[in-house]
Amino acid sequence: MTTRDFTEIPVLDLSLADDPATLPELLSCLKAALTDVGFLYVSNHGVSASVVAELVRVLRPLFALPPDAKATIALENSPQFLGYSGAGTETTAGNADQREQVELATELDVVSGAPYDRLRGPNQVRDLPVMLINANEQWPCQLPELRPIVERYIEELTKLGERFLRLVAQALSLPDDTFFSYLSDQHRLKLVHYPASISNAQGVGPHKDSSGWWTFLLQASPEVKGLQVLNKAGAWIDVPEVPGTFVVNIGQAFEVVTHGVCKATTHRVLSSETERFSVPFFQGVRRSLTKPEALALAAHFAEFRTGIESDKGRSIDSPFLTGKYTTWGEAQLRTKIRSHRANGRRFYPDLYDKYEKESA
Ligand SMILES: O=C(O)CCC(=O)C(=O)O
Ligand SMILES: [Fe+2]
Secondary structure, three states: OOOOOOOOOOOOHHHHHHHOOOHHHHHHHHHHHHHHHOOOEEOOOOOOHHHHHHHHHHHHHOOOHHHHHOOOOHHHHHHOOOOEEEEOOOOEEEOOOEEEEEEEEEOOOOOOOOHHHHHHOOOOOOHHHHHHHHOOOOOOOOOOOHHHHHHHHHHHHHHHHHHHHHHHHHHHHOOOOHHHHEEEOOOOOEEEOOOOOOOOEEEEEEEEEOOEEEEEEEEEEOOOOOOOEEOOOOOEOOOOOOOOEEEEEEOOOHHHOOOOOOOOOOOOEEEOOOOOOOOOOOEEEEEOOOOHHHHOOOHOOOOOOOOOOOHHHOOOOOOOOOOOOHHHHHHHHHHHHOOOOHHHHHHHHHHHHHHHHOOO
C-alpha cells in the first residue's frame, strides 16, 4: 500500500493498548492510519456487545412506524436539529439524500448565549415511548423504550471516544490529554435507515463529517454494502461491515487542529436494492472553539508531513477549514441550516438569509 492509493481500511485492535509490550505497535499502526488513510476500524474496543445489540434491535421496528408516529418527533420542530427527518429532506453536495434518520444527542438543557448555543438542548425522543404505549392498539409494533437504550449507548461511546483520543494523542507524540480541552458537552448520534432503492442512488452524498471531532460508526446491516471512502488518488473504496468493530473517521475540526496532517476523509453511501441501517456517533467539538485556539498545535504539526488528498476531496465544502467562520459552533450551525433548510427558515431566519446570500 502506498500513501497515495490505499485500497482497504486498516483494522486496529485496541486491546493491544493494554500491554506495554504491544502498545508501540498499535501506536505506529494508528499513526499511519491517521496520516495516510483517515479511516479505520477498531476491534476489541470495550463497548458492551449487549448495549450495541439492544440498539440494533430497535432500528427496524422504529423505522417501520407509520409516518404520523414519526411526525410527532419531527426534526423540523427542533431548533437543536434533533428528531426524525424523512428521506429526501437532507441535502449533501447539492443533492437530496435518500435516507431517513432520527437525530439524538447527549441529553442537555437549553441555554442562552450565541445563536450556535441553541444547538444545545433536549432530545425529542423522550416523548416517543409514552406515545407508543398510548397508541399501542393503533400501531402494530411496540418499541422498547428508546431513550434509555440510546443513553446507555451514548455513555459507552463517549467513553470509547475519550479512550481513543488518548491513543491518538500518543500516536501523534503529544501528551495523553492534549485533545480533551476541545471536547463538547454534547455528542450527537443518528439512527439511520437507507430504504431499498435503485442501486447506486445517493444514500448520502460525498462529505467530510462536520458534526464532530471523530465519528464512530456502527454498520448495523452486515450483509449490505454502501459506505465508500475516497482514497488519495480519487477512487472510491468500499468499507464493508467487519463484525464486532466500529468504523472510525476524522471530522473537520480534527483536520484543522492537526494542521491538515490528519485529513477528514471524504466518504459517501450508495443505496442498494436492500435496505441498510447504520448508527454514526459524532464526538462533539466545543462550540466556542475559535480558529486561533484550534491552531495552537501548529508548531507541533509543522514537523509532520502534510496529508495528501485527492482533488475531489479538496473540493468538499468545509467552512471551518476555509476560515469563513470564527467559531466551531458557527460553522456547525451553518452546516445544519444548509442541510435542513425548513428548520433554518423557521428558527434562524436571519442566518438562513445570510447563508443563502453567501452561496448565491
Ligand atoms: O451510514 C453510513 O454508513 C455513513 C453515514 C455518514 O457518513 C454520516 O451520516 O455522516
Ligand atoms: Fe459521514
